[in-house]
Amino acid sequence: MDRSNDTDLTRIFDTIEYPEAYRVTYLANAIVFPAYGEIKRDFGLVRAEYILLACLSHFDVLTAQEVARISRRPRNTISRAVHRMLNESYLERSPDPADGRQSKLKITPKGRALHDEISGYLSRRQDEVLAALNAEERATLTALLKKAALHTAKLDD
Amino acid sequence: MDRSNDTDLTRIFDTIEYPEAYRVTYLANAIVFPAYGEIKRDFGLVRAEYILLACLSHFDVLTAQEVARISRRPRNTISRAVHRMLNESYLERSPDPADGRQSKLKITPKGRALHDEISGYLSRRQDEVLAALNAEERATLTALLKKAALHTAKLDD
DNA sequence: CATTTGTTGTTCCATTTGGAACAATATGCG
DNA sequence: CGCATATTGTTCCAAATGGAACAACAAATG
DSSP: OOOTTSOOTTTHHHHSSSHHHHHHHHHHHHHHHHHHHHHHHHHOOOHHHHHHHHHHHHSSOBOHHHHHHHHTOOHHHHHHHHHHHHHTTSEEEEEOTTOTTOEEEEEOHHHHHHHHHHHHHHHHHHHHHTTTSOHHHHHHHHHHHHHHHHHHHHHTO | OOOTTSOOTTTHHHHSSSHHHHHHHHHHHHHHHHHHHHHHHHHOOOHHHHHHHHHHHHSSOBOHHHHHHHHTOOHHHHHHHHHHHHHTTSEEEEEOTTOTTOEEEEEOHHHHHHHHHHHHHHHHHHHHHTTTSOHHHHHHHHHHHHHHHHHHHHHTO
8 A cells, every 4th residue: 555645643652742641551552452352362351350360460369459459440340350260260269357348369370370371462562562672771661660650559549 | 547567569560470561551551540530520521532632633634544543442432432522523524535435534623622621631640640750760761662652653554 | 347355434232341339347436 | 335437349230342244435456
């Protein structure tokens, strides 16, 4: 196709009123959408479900509420994901003896194995998207992202 | 509340298998979710609708397909947004004489005014989230994000 | 020029999503 | 203790979402 006459769709990166927010969101979408599509196709998981897996892979035990806070998703979404993942025995739940409202969630070996497969999809896509950066640039980006993320976590306590 | 015994929910920033992807997505969510909630509450717009406004604010004329490409959303989502925004006369549509399949979309002054209000919400939240970075760090981050974003746009052509 | 293939915008439909209300439990305060 | 307020997980319901099929048109190929 002749694209010589096409609009340059990347101009908006510079003209948008909120450049950092736009670029961050653009990159997040560029990573998550394709990976999410593949994960759904290959494993039948929806987003809240693999997020649940990811959280439980990195903490020994969490409540549903904590998963919701980490992932910034509504509690009911997480609640549904918990039921489906319990059903497939990707995780297990035990009542908290100290607080009758909440339950403790733990990932099972089967769940961990699934997470390991899934995280490969996300790592691969991450590396594709960041391929334009050399090692030093990437390290700088990673450090700045962490600084901002830690601040943001405190901000929204 | 006594949090001395709570799990540190930010540990996952370091232990996750895809740190850059996780942090980028975390920041994107931290910016977009609250701003999106406010925009919905104050203006009744859903995400595809303000995305449409943002795109048309930065290009003289676009087709629905181009908006879908810029925003990585399915065409039908954009199609619906176009109808609602036409109805509210936030934009106008004219058939393309050179191609009977597509129409050219343009934002109206009313639409531009709405976008100006909305972008304030996103800019504000962006600045809150990035408040931990000094001017130099922020400039570095912005430049690295742009480099990655431009590469990604080419990657997915 | 005829036929096949691709593209655009739309509608249909099933699924996902998230706000609101709810019951059960916990906490704060008089 | 007893009552008001907050929190957790859940269900309900309306809305948003995205894949698939479709009609209209365009481009490519023989």
